[in-house]
Amino acid sequence: MKEIKGGVTAAKGFQAASTAAGIKYKDKKDMALIFCEVPCRVAGTFTQNVVKAAPVLWDMHVVNDSRQAQAVVINAGIANACTGEEGMGICHATARKIKDILEVPMDEVLVASTGVIGKQIPLDRIVAGIEAMAPALSDTLESGLGAARAIMTTDTKEKEAAVTVELCGKTVTIGGMCKGSGMIHPNMCTMLSFVTTDAAISQELLAKALRCDVEDTYNMISVDGDTSTNDTCLLLASGMAGNVEITEENEDYQLFCEALHFVNEALAKKMAGDGEGATALFEVKVVGAQNKEQAKILSRSVVSSNLTKAAIYGHDANWGRILCAMGYAGAPFDPDKVDLFFESAAGSIKIVENGVALDFSEEQATQILAQEAVTAIVDLKMGDASATAWGCDLTYDYVKINADYRS
Amino acid sequence: MKEIKGGVTAAKGFQAASTAAGIKYKDKKDMALIFCEVPCRVAGTFTQNVVKAAPVLWDMHVVNDSRQAQAVVINAGIANACTGEEGMGICHATARKIKDILEVPMDEVLVASTGVIGKQIPLDRIVAGIEAMAPALSDTLESGLGAARAIMTTDTKEKEAAVTVELCGKTVTIGGMCKGSGMIHPNMCTMLSFVTTDAAISQELLAKALRCDVEDTYNMISVDGDTSTNDTCLLLASGMAGNVEITEENEDYQLFCEALHFVNEALAKKMAGDGEGATALFEVKVVGAQNKEQAKILSRSVVSSNLTKAAIYGHDANWGRILCAMGYAGAPFDPDKVDLFFESAAGSIKIVENGVALDFSEEQATQILAQEAVTAIVDLKMGDASATAWGCDLTYDYVKINADYRS
Numbered sequence: 160m161k162e163i164k165g166g167v168t169a170a171k172g173f174q175a176a177s178t179a180a181g182i183k184y185k186d187k188k189d190m191a192l193i194f195c196e197v198p199c200r201v202a203g204t205f206t207q208n209v210v211k212a213a214p215v216l217w218d219m220h221v222v223n224d225s226r227q228a229q230a231v232v233i234n235a236g237i238a239n240a241c242t243g244e245e246g247m248g249i250c251h252a253t254a255r256k257i258k259d260i261l262e263v264p265m266d267e268v269l270v271a272s273t274g275v276i277g278k279q280i281p282l283d284r285i286v287a288g289i290e291a292m293a294p295a296l297s298d299t300l301e302s303g304l305g306a307a308r309a310i311m312t313t314d315t316k317e318k319e320a321a322v323t324v325e326l327c328g329k330t331v332t333i334g335g336m337c338k339g340s341g342m343i344h345p346n347m348c349t350m351l352s353f354v355t356t357d358a359a360i361s362q363e364l365l366a367k368a369l370r371c372d373v374e375d376t377y378n379m380i381s382v383d384g385d386t387s388t389n390d391t392c393l394l395l396a397s398g399m400a401g402n403v404e405i406t407e408e409n410e411d412y413q414l415f416c417e418a419l420h421f422v423n424e425a426l427a428k429k430m431a432g433d434g435e436g437a438t439a440l441f442e443v444k445v446v447g448a449q450n451k452e453q454a455k456i457l458s459r460s461v462v463s464s465n466l467t468k469a470a471i472y473g474h475d476a477n478w479g480r481i482l483c484a485m486g487y488a489g490a491p492f493d494p495d496k497v498d499l500f501f502e503s504a505a506g507s508i509k510i511v512e513n514g515v516a517l518d519f520s521e522e523q524a525t526q527i528l529a530q531e532a533v534t535a536i537v538d539l540k541m542g543d544a545s546a547t548a549w550g551c552d553l554t555y556d557y558v559k560i561n562a563d564y565r566s
Numbered sequence: 567m568k569e570i571k572g573g574v575t576a577a578k579g580f581q582a583a584s585t586a587a588g589i590k591y592k593d594k595k596d597m598a599l600i601f602c603e604v605p606c607r608v609a610g611t612f613t614q615n616v617v618k619a620a621p622v623l624w625d626m627h628v629v630n631d632s633r634q635a636q637a638v639v640i641n642a643g644i645a646n647a648c649t650g651e652e653g654m655g656i657c658h659a660t661a662r663k664i665k666d667i668l669e670v671p672m673d674e675v676l677v678a679s680t681g682v683i684g685k686q687i688p689l690d691r692i693v694a695g696i697e698a699m700a701p702a703l704s705d706t707l708e709s710g711l712g713a714a715r716a717i718m719t720t721d722t723k724e725k726e727a728a729v730t731v732e733l734c735g736k737t738v739t740i741g742g743m744c745k746g747s748g749m750i751h752p753n754m755c756t757m758l759s760f761v762t763t764d765a766a767i768s769q770e771l772l773a774k775a776l777r778c779d780v781e782d783t784y785n786m787i788s789v790d791g792d793t794s795t796n797d798t799c800l801l802l803a804s805g806m807a808g809n810v811e812i813t814e815e816n817e818d819y820q821l822f823c824e825a826l827h828f829v830n831e832a833l834a835k836k837m838a839g840d841g842e843g844a845t846a847l848f849e850v851k852v853v854g855a856q857n858k859e860q861a862k863i864l865s866r867s868v869v870s871s872n873l874t875k876a877a878i879y880g881h882d883a884n885w886g887r888i889l890c891a892m893g894y895a896g897a898p899f900d901p902d903k904v905d906l907f908f909e910s911a912a913g914s915i916k917i918v919e920n921g922v923a924l925d926f927s928e929e930q931a932t933q934i935l936a937q938e939a940v941t942a943i944v945d946l947k948m949g950d951a952s953a954t955a956w957g958c959d960l961t962y963d964y965v966k967i968n969a970d971y972r973s
């Protein structure tokens with residue numbers, strides 16, 4: 160497996176375009192289009208929020224019923240959630256426009272939206288945006304990067320990742336892009352993530368690979384504990400790499416899963432690190448757990464704790480908040496056995512042994528916590544299982560961004 | 567039932583004192599003592615956090631085994647949590663000192679602590695504090711107020727409430743004090759709350775009254791989603807009011823429960839409104855629910871949502887975040903039926919009807935949301951049940967307080 164540059168256009172067959180459609184922002188690209196030369200197999204995971212945005216409902220139908228797709232239309236600025244029948248009408252009209260211009264069947268057009276809830280999307284701008292993007296479609300890395308930028312809302316950086324992997328002598332590529340950066344506490348999937356691959360793989364295994372991997376990647380990040388109405392993760396496979404089609408869980412499937420995991424984890428970490436207002440990526444590894452579920456529950460609880468997040472912002476080794484957040488997580492453990500370490504580019508320090516503080520150097524701890532990526536390692540000493548969760552610190556800017564996001 | 571001035575010294579038999587023991591703060595009272603002339607029946611509810619502070623473990627023993635108590639020693643500044651055997655030793659030594667000075671059996675001494683986790687409490691200061699407070703015990707309202715102030719940490723206001731209720735011609739008093747204001751997301755009970763009454767009531771009914779009422783009061787508030795290691799709610803009954811002892815669930819019991827509910831709800835709301843950094847009390851009423859459990863889950867999810875809390879801080883009628891927080895709460899409802907109103911001293915406004923935004927006046931909504939106490943009313947139109955939860959807005963100051971609380 161080799162990491163390469165690129166995003167959604169890295170894999171064979173995929174093109175992208177983007178434009179400033181003026182849906183909400185001025186002077187900022189806010190629409191993206193992904194198109195594949197051939198119909199793709201498609202897998203998707205979606206928010207478990209009871210309140211599902213119109214494009215989520217639309218895409219669930221495409222993924223579950225059509226089971227193939229050839230185009231994805233994305234807009235930033237308005238989420239098309241809580242928009243009733245008019246909102247579903249927007250999805251319908253978007254698909255119709257793609258059909259008219261790109262000759263893709265309507266039920267093979269995916270739609271995704273992100274932004275403020277409850278406002279209607281102006282359809283004329285979507286239509287004009289599609290008309291502008293269709294002739295500009297291109298398979299260059301630049302067009303993929305443009306799309307990754309166009310789907311940003313409060314994100315500060317575009318988020319892309321791509322790898323190649325050799326399957327019996329054939330090079331298969333997987334590339335993706337995603338956006339955060341608030342209302343991020345995915346439950347089933349993250350805000351918006353689009354991954355493309357040229358692998359030839361059966362629809363069943365494509366869906367299984369995505370479903371399993373989402374549990375260890377997007378579902379392990381939290382920015383603010385709010386599970387969005389729009390969380391969507393789509394995986395399109397063009398089959399153009401020329402590999403022998405993966406139809407069983409053989410070695411090729413394992414290699415494909417590893418490569419997919421690399422891309423998903425990279426994207427998930429980028430989302431966590433670019434959480435609204437964040438100054439640091441906060442990683443929590445729970446090791447020595449009895450089982451993976453326990454490790455996941457505990458690590459997620461810590462990255463989701465406001466008090467812990469505020470302490471990370473303050474570079475304060477306030478380990479009591481970490482034990483506290485583990486304590487209310489809902490998974491039993493023995494507090495009197497816990498060891499706790501902080502780790503970053505500035506070094507590693509042991510803070511707690513058997514549930515009680517060591518006489519550690521506060522100065523060294525602060526130095527370690529002042530880095531851009533900080534890891535807390537919790538050893539439960541109960542078994543061999545482990546899990547990692549990702550989040551970010553809680554800052555003034557998080558409050559600022561969200562106190563006046565809508566207006 | 568009549569609301570009166572006062573707190574823990576309002577009921578017959580109860581005395582209080584407070585002192586600046588120098589446990590953590592300088593020039594601030596940080597210890598309080600509650601004492602009753604006679605042994606009291608006692609009920610208590612405690613944190614469900616797996617990590618329980620030493621005084622919580624100590625008090626659970628007193629409440630469950632001794633079932634009576636005569637003194638409560640409280641300190642602010644250090645939580646005595648994650649302190650191992652040394653921490654339990656502090657509780658033991660505290661009780662011994664009270665026994666020596668006030669002749670109370672050690673297993674009838676309750677202990678409570680609040681503050682930073684993981685530090686050891688200096689025992690000499692606790693001992694000196696008790697020596698200073700014991701001779702100063704008094705049943706005046708001022709001494710109760712002094713105690714309410716001494717238990718504050720990041721609280722900005724002391725929190726007291728008291729009522730009288732007539733039971734067959736005898737006046738029974740219930741009074742209490744509590745403190746917040748961070749790590750507040752009680753699960754079984756709140757941070758620290760102390761309620762005293764002179765009612766004569768059986769231990770069983772005292773415990774039942776508290777257990778039931780905590781569910782609708784302290785357990786319905788959230789400041790930051792972090793369930794503390796120290797949450798403790800204690801209810802002491804001296805029996806000195808001279809009422810016929812309540813031994814069955816008769817009319818007197820109902821009246822007692824209503825009075826207890828008034829005090830608990832008043833204290834809980836004060837805690838929510840004085841949440842760390844808060845500028846507003848945020849109340850969420852879910853009405854028209856199928857059952858109370860559903861209404862509770864939904865209302866708690868909304869007051870706990872960071873994004874909603876930040877919007878309240880920004881006086882932004884960002885109702886989509888409220889529907890979103892309901893959607894991920896884990897209780898099903900029909901988003902397309904929901905009506906939503908905002909209400910405060912500045913008026914009332916309907917924002918959403920059947921899940922879709924009305925064409926409301928943003929100006930009026932902002933005016934309503936700019937008050938010190940703001941209510942969101944959600945009508946599910948599914949039944950007759952309802953529930954109310956209390957929280958506060960999320961502000962820069964919350965982050966500031968918690969980014970450098972420990973140092």
